[in-house]
Amino acid sequence: MPRDKRRFLHVIVAQVVLVALSLVFALPFIWMLSTSLKVPDHIQSDSVDPIPKAWFLPRHGRLVRVRPLGIKHGQLVVQWRGGAEKGQTVPIAPRRLLSRPYLDWRNYAEGFQEFPFLRYLGNTLVICALSVLGTVLSCSLVAYGLACVPWKGRETLFWVMLSTMMIPGQVTMIPLFILFRHLGWINTILPLVVPTFFGNAFFIFLLRQFYRGIPVSLLEAARVDGAGDLRIWARIVAPLSKPALLMVALFTFINSWNDFLNPLIYLLNDRKYTLSIGLTMFQGQYNTEWGPLMAMSLVMALPIIVLFFLTQKTFIQGVKLSGVKG
């Protein structure tokens, strides 16, 4: 049938377009990875070649890696990077050099030497862990108060909370900075962590929706059995809402891992930096050396990318939920 044929054609065209688009979307990732594994002089000379390469010279029937040092009397001086003469230099005719695939981990070694990754990672993880704890705890308590306890005023509180989501962070930024300065909290993680223990409008909204789906009879039965609200929250509501709480934890973790503005304002000492501030400063010092920069960006992005792949279902579900309230 012609209509089926046309539909088949459409799908083929779509498939071709999608493959091309995939390449466009993936290229920056591929480029980041390959640049991070390239020998420095290959980054400059051949930046689009996705396969990292290095220079080699035939020696006794084997290819030995060399590093070009410069031109002298019309000859190229290279240094042996392997074999028996490692470290020695030799002049050669430039065309004898061969370019062959080679992964160079030097950028990572150099990056880790100049960039105190482990310390920044530790700082970041402490902030992430406390933020996750604070957000999950406070949001689930508040959501219980708004969804499972009938009381006058909870609707008002809920709408006030939702309307505060319109306020841009720039408005509260300066008074909060002054408040935290009075408290002596500048250059500590407290301004980044303490507010998370006081709820987050969006996550409370999300959890409230979830808690309202829990059968009231279940809560009533527990109440008849003499359980107090705290007990009902801890023993029934929280365990039943594990997927939603995990989603809140996941998004809080990623938000604090990626946060840039708050650490920039409050963490002034380079011993306190998080990964995002550390990487920014590292770029300031290293902006001409792409290899180590790409290596360290990759190292910072990798945990989040891995986390995304591990939790993909929850993750996409959460993104969709964030769009539902519109």
Next chain:
Amino acid sequence: MTDDDPGTVNMARNARLRRWPVGLAFSLPLVIGLLMFTAYPVGMSLYYSLCSYPIFSPPRLIGLANYQELLRDPRFWLSLWNTFYYALAAVPLGMVAGLLLALLLNLKVKGLAFYRTLFFLPTVVPLVASCVLWNQILNPQQGLINEGLRFLGLPAAWTPGWLTSETWSKPALILMSLWGCGGGMVLYLAALQDVPQELYEAAALDGARAWHRLWYVTLPMISPVLLFTGIMGLIGAVQVFAQAFIMTGGGPAESTLFYSLKLFDTAFTEFRLGYASAMAWVMFVFILLATLAVMKLSNRFVYYHT
């Protein structure tokens, strides 16, 4: 006893009233948080915006002088223009790109999960890491984009200077933002999959062409999601900060001096907290008005199915 028995209603009401201490106790973190981290700073910010407040001496009321100075400040207008340029290009283009991707994926192609993951992946990369990455990608000499353009045969003289050029710096950041259009795509795809098939069948019976089906069926049915992503995208885009702070520092020739960057500089390098607070309030009022306007406009264009 039935539900409308006055006795039951009264008892229920009494129970409700007696339960308020419990409800409030659970909501206490939120109440304290709203007072301490929202109401108090919002009020103080309004007060500071009426003050001269160089950080090391206490605020002194000066009336509307900060707002008057803003009107005369050429860098304020420049930052406003830069921000509008960026937001009004990046948001619609990102929405169109995300929608096109979603429409493609909605054709029931093979490997949907793979493509969706790949297109979404850039939005997962930490912003700082993608700024560092794109700083190199956009490098006029050895960056991926210009090398690619030259590879495709574009003369070297024609390749844009991207972040080093006054004309191309904003388009460069817009291009970078398009890499993240997969976030919208996930939402659009979910909305597309919820459009009832009968509507398409009915439209096809009426002889509607593909273009008409898109315009008269698909777009109206997903218009609430389009509205939502439009508003959220706009609110996010007028606050654009990290890209300029990390990649350009506002340059070249202040062509990427965005509103938030100027606000940050005013507050934390010039330490003019009153002036910066006035800037924050202008932004707040603008966001409120823009959202209201979009909502108002949307009454005509947005179709709510339920």
